[in-house]
């Protein structure tokens with residue numbers, strides 16, 4: 001029911017070789033979901049997952065019985081831009097975080113640059129769409145790169161003037177990379193995915209959500225199958 | 235960092251061969267605490283726990299830095315009297331439960347009988363003390379046994395009259411045994427122990443808290459050592 | 469946006485003059501939901517609720533935007549049988565409880581007796597249905613009453629033998645009344661109602677859920693209207 | 703026990719006329735703390751707070767009985783720099799947030815500039831100290847101002863190139879002001895204050911913590927008095 005990872009499984013959701021999602025450790029599987037549910041009628045057991053178990057998983061998700069999906073744990077190490085992390089850390093329940101501190105350490109010059117800039121969506125004021133030719137990608141890249149380089153230089157200058165790290169970082173942009181440990185369980189992960197692997201979420205955040213799903217799905221294949229087919233939101 | 239239990243470790247906190255605490259699965263160790271903390275300064279690593287790591291653990295507990303103790307998971311299967319479970323399930327954060335349902339299944343005739351009845355404490359109106367000779371233990375046992383037997387008989391009668399299980403169980407007493415899965419992490423476990431392995435808590439509940447500690451301590455020896463020496467409450 | 473209650477609004481969900489739900493205090497209204505949501509686009513205001521506001525509320529509930537429903541608070545004082553309270557207190561998030569302690573005080577002889585006993589449902593193993601004539605109601609009442617009276621007598625005997633309150637109560641049945649303060653917000657209330665004012669929940673628990681809704685609905689009429697029409701589960 | 707605010711109480715913790723903390727609504731008072739605790743022994747009442755009540759509050763805080771401090775609610779509207787808000791929103795329990803969205807609206811050119819830049823503390827690698835003369839304040843201000851102006855210009859350029867708001871904001875710095883509703887209760891507020899009105903926390907964050915305390919203390923004078931005298935951390 002548990003497994004030691006000799007090597008980390010790592011994905012690069014933003015395709016820039018920096019932003020990453022690595023599975024560090026986990027415990028629990030589809031059978032532990034079933035056993036937690038079956039304690040309700042005193043029928044938990046150690047046999048391999050069977051068809052009846054799979055049906056029970058589907059039933060639980062369909063009827064909003066989320067608690068049996070909590071008796072497991074997934075820990076990831078994430079490298080992501082701050083604007084993504086600000087959205088991520090709004091999730092409060094069944095989730096744990098520990099992040100690198102810009103008060104302790106000098107921040108590295110790692111910043112995310114979009115492969116493609118997107119345009120504002122008309123239909124949904126919060127979302128974005130693929131850009132048309134009218135958006136000058138090259139120019140946008142230029143502005144973007146100059147902006148973070150300028151900011152990082154200012155950061156370095158403030159540090160060399162003797163300004164404390166906790167203040168100096170104030171000039172660094174939201175596209176700056178940060179890193180953190182993230183621990184969740186299958187219930188809080190499904191909740192995260194329902195909200196963040198969703199067209200309403202920011203594209204970059206969707207990419208991270210998908211990476212989490214990609215690494216977790218093989219560990220809970222029946223639960224994911226049921227969840228996807230029901231498009232359950234809990 | 236993880237370990238599969240081929241056999242369950244089981245303890246019987248109330249010494250009656252019924253009430254039990256079994257460790258079902260877990261993930262994480264002292265090193266995972268340290269690594270989660272070290273991400274703050276980008277220094278997590280896969281080396282074995284050393285003296286510096288142990289000092290860091292102590293530092294974290296002393297200064298209320300509880301979040302690094304969340305990236306791990308412990309699942310127990312518990313059999314306990316309802317009056318203990320009512321106190322237990324008041325803990326809400328970083329804890330998960332799934333309990334047998336008296337609506338689904340007919341309840342078994344398993345009830346806890348105190349080995350020794352205690353007397354009301356004078357100093358603390360909520361607590362109890364060892365009984366003196368003036369308490370007639372034999373008589374108390376008689377009353378107790380007769381009470382739950384009478385209740386269980388009424389339950390059986392109601393069921394045979396055709397009353398639904400969910401109502402019929404209403405006559406069953408708080409000393410009735412129930413069972414549940416309990417998942418926590420080291421932070422929520424320490425919080426539980428601070429409140430429940432404490433002279434202010436009900437004696438039976440203290441016994442369960444100690445059983446949890448006894449099964450968990452070998453998995454996180456440094457953290458427990460620091461926590462005990464600090465008598466930390468977080 | 470706030471209101472002092474000079475008198476408590478009290479309902480008796482189980483029609484026995486004992487079990488009760490009283491609204492003690494509250495803060496927030498439909499407009500505070502809207503304002504919390506509108507901060508997203510910097511448009512919160514102090515004007516009375518209008519049709520656009522009502523549409524926004526509906527939009528939020530439809531699209532799982534639950535957080536704006538958290539900036540308010542409702543406190544109730546509840547008197548309910550333990551078997552109901554055991555289900556209630558499984559709700560962990562956005563909810564607060566303080567309950568009378570059977571360790572501090574001697575428990576009163578107040579017990580719930582069903583007006584009508586129900587039969588086991590065939591379709592749903594957890595649920596119950598209206599009883600047919602074959603269920604001898606009179607006989608069931610007799611058994612029930614005798615059971616709790618017997619239990620309460622045993623409790624009294626144990627106390628007079630000198631047994632501590634925290635142990636003695638172990639013989640008391642789940643139908644015993646207890647009382648507690650319950651504080652929630654509109655989001656956690658809707659979650660509670662979705663699960664407990666639902667045919668799958670125990671009938672007695674449904675009655676309490678409805679009483680909560682009845683007292684809260686006049687305070688958040690637009691939110692309730694939208695929630696009911698969407699039959700939203702979040 | 704509740705009070706409508708005809709005017710908002712507003713404080714400016716960073717003394718720049720932008721960063722602000724306003725109390726929007728609240729419910730509950732010292733007496734509601736006492737009543738929630740007294741339900742334990744069935745003794746809640748509607749009389750004015752007396753000396754015995756004040757002693758009970760002190761007792762509760764001293765013995766980690768935090769739950770009676772949850773039956774109340776405080777809502778604030780906050781304007782704060784993102785680097786402060788990132789720390790703030792790590793608090794997960796008993797707290798609710800709704801923040802302005804840089805995906806919905808164009809971000810205003812409001813940025814925090816420190817009145818005084820501080821130097822890195824030697825003793826505590828995470829903290830900072832008052833700067834000595836060796837730190838060229840004027841030069842630091844110049845670099846800081848140029849940095850955010852440059853960033854804001856890049857943001858404007860990206861928008862005018864047609865880049866979607868959610869991406870364009872990526873170049874904006876952590877010193878940018880954002881605004882949000884924050885709802886907590888007295889227990890979660892005390893926890894926040896213990897960690898954030900603390901010399902180990904970032905100075906700017908301490909200022910916000912103190913503003914919260916300043917606005918809340920008059921509403922719960924007995925609880926604050928006890929809490930301060932005990933320097934309780936829960």
Ligand SMILES: Cc1cc2nc3c(=O)[nH]c(=O)nc-3n(C[C@H](O)[C@H](O)[C@H](O)COP(=O)(O)OP(=O)(O)OC[C@H]3O[C@@H](n4cnc5c(N)ncnc54)[C@H](O)[C@@H]3O)c2cc1C
Nearest residue numbers: 098099101274301327328421422792793794795897902903
């Ligand atoms: C001076 C200082 C320095 C910091 N430095 C860093 C840093 O370098 N890196 C970093 O990532 N963070 C840092 N933090 C943030 C810190 O890790 C916490 O995220 C933050 O202080 C919120 O505290 P909390 O978890 O106690 O509060 P909440 O999240 O509000 O939780 C309240 C209480 O609930 C319990 N709890 C909540 N969730 C869980 C859970 N999942 N499991 C078990 N128990 C739970 C705990 O008892 C906790 O005290 C720092 C904080 C301070 C004050």
Ligand SMILES: Cc1cc2nc3c(=O)[nH]c(=O)nc-3n(C[C@H](O)[C@H](O)[C@H](O)COP(=O)(O)OP(=O)(O)OC[C@H]3O[C@@H](n4cnc5c(N)ncnc54)[C@H](O)[C@@H]3O)c2cc1C
Nearest residue numbers: 040067093094187188332333335558559560561663668669
């Ligand atoms: C009809 C019915 C039958 C039931 N039968 C049983 C039974 O047989 N046995 C039994 O034990 N229970 C049973 N329950 C109780 C059920 O398992 C839940 O404990 C209860 O309904 C509270 O629901 P919740 O966890 O969604 O609420 P809360 O605890 O209030 O949580 C609110 C939300 O927060 C999230 N959340 C909270 N904690 C976590 C966490 N640790 N990890 C991830 N996400 C979290 C979830 O999204 C959840 O919806 C039953 C409930 C109902 C309604």
Ligand SMILES: Cc1cc2nc3c(=O)[nH]c(=O)nc-3n(C[C@H](O)[C@H](O)[C@H](O)COP(=O)(O)OP(=O)(O)OC[C@H]3O[C@@H](n4cnc5c(N)ncnc54)[C@H](O)[C@@H]3O)c2cc1C
Nearest residue numbers: 324325326327429434435566567569742769795796889890
């Ligand atoms: C000796 C003893 C006697 C007790 N007597 C009584 C009694 O007479 N009556 C009674 O009702 N209970 C009683 N309790 C139970 C007590 O009130 C708590 O419900 C229980 O101890 C769980 O503690 P907790 O809330 O700290 O834990 P959790 O619910 O697990 O919370 C963990 C932490 O998260 C934070 N937190 C969680 N939820 C919130 C929230 N909504 N708002 C703010 N912060 C939050 C707090 O920091 C808390 O410490 C007693 C407990 C003990 C140990």
Ligand SMILES: Cc1cc2nc3c(=O)[nH]c(=O)nc-3n(C[C@H](O)[C@H](O)[C@H](O)COP(=O)(O)OP(=O)(O)OC[C@H]3O[C@@H](n4cnc5c(N)ncnc54)[C@H](O)[C@@H]3O)c2cc1C
Nearest residue numbers: 090091092093195200201508535561562655656800801803
């Ligand atoms: C597309 C999109 C757009 C967004 N736009 C904005 C925006 O403009 N502004 C903004 O501030 N945020 C925005 N958010 C964030 C959103 O408000 C939530 O903070 C975030 O999605 C986390 O969701 P959650 O609260 O359900 O999750 P969690 O905090 O993990 O909570 C899990 C579940 O627990 C329950 N719960 C947790 N805490 C409480 C509580 N205190 N009271 C009652 N129930 C509780 C709820 O059932 C909840 O579903 C947006 C999110 C998405 C997906």
